[in-house]
Amino acid sequence: MITIYQGNTHLLESSDINIVIDVIRAFTVAHYAFINGTKQILLVETTEDAFSIKNEYPHYLLAGEEDGIGIKGFDYDNSPKRISKERLNDQTLVQKTTNGVKATLNSLNTNHLFVTGYSNARTTAFYVKKIYNASLENLKINIVASHPSGDDDLACAEYMKGLILEKNNLTPFEVEQRIKNSHVAHKFFDPNNIDFNCEDISLCSLERESNFVMKVNQSNQIPVIERINI
Template sequence: MEIQILQLLNGARQAEGLTVIIDVFRAFSVACYAYQNGVRRIYPVGDIEQAYRLKEENPDFILVGERNEKKPEGFDFGNSPSQLLTGRLDGKTMVHTTSSGTQGIANATRADGIITGSFVNAGAIIRYIEKQQPEKLSLVCMGYACSYPTDEDTFLAEYLKAKLEGQPVDFEAMVEILRAGAGARFFAPEKQEWAPAADFDLCLSLNRFDFVLKVEQEEGRNYLRKIDC
């Protein structure tokens, strides 16, 4: 298996083979928690105007996501797993748009298949990849608003690669680096409304979920299908 680690939108556009679009803080952690909390289907979209159109056409849909980390006007929830856990989501269809992760899905047009990546389902991702045995595996780190690489996404790519290659990896050391670095923003008092401290631990709850989220298409629209692994 040829494994490559790629970064940002250019990386998504270059991705070939089975592709993991990674967004740890917080898009693809949020998507997993949404399914845990009863969401029936998730439509990931890159264009926020498309999200608004889908809501207008389907008033029962819920809008979840962020721009500049904050909940956009008219959205039901921000891009926060802790906020989703308090919502009543049973049977809901969710439209999800973010500055990083959902952009990667929209731009990975050369991929043979796409799954989402976060630490919360890392073990399931590894099992899925081992079962598929792709010739090429692309691990795409979407970074912060697709603008620059971030440690959390790169750490997950390195974690997945090491596990697949049978190499040791120190997850706890990664968490401590993130707590003092890229994840420190979750502990800033002025950001608690949209990036609460609880999100840090929820996004780094390793192997919490035994499923992957695979990008499928229905009537020309991407959706995330939950596959138990």
């Protein structure tokens, strides 16, 4: 059984698999960070938590936003375009965001937890389908569209559900159009809004073939996104 939830505050019951989606922009940023060599990404609830880790591990890099805006003192904001230009070989990132990270921290009650944006959605869906295909009907899978009202995350969730169940009614073009036309994306196309870059939406609405998925390791006190090669 696959259930889609929308929003970042759901405290889900125990499940076999949770998939948390943040298209614009947290897990698109994470995807490109791993493409560019990031070793791991620690997930934290607050800005204070991020700075506390930075004080203990000064070589760690902080990335994220509050209400969409980059945080003063962080090394990176939440722009996939910007992170796609960085060399991050073997670096550890600490990520704090409004929706994706928060939803993930509320989705830990599961055997397997994955995160993704649209850019890695197909790869993630096929990985889940391939590994667990023999018993899909007996598994409880939750897909969390982390933005409370964003059609970008919801479209991606519906797309992934269809891919896993081989009952997909959404084409990639349709998903990409829903991402670009979602109210979450509007501010990125406003030339007077200098805090948001329209090129971010280009990356958020582009499927990028990858040989890995992003899985959350829950064995430590701080949940960590790790790259799992497939």
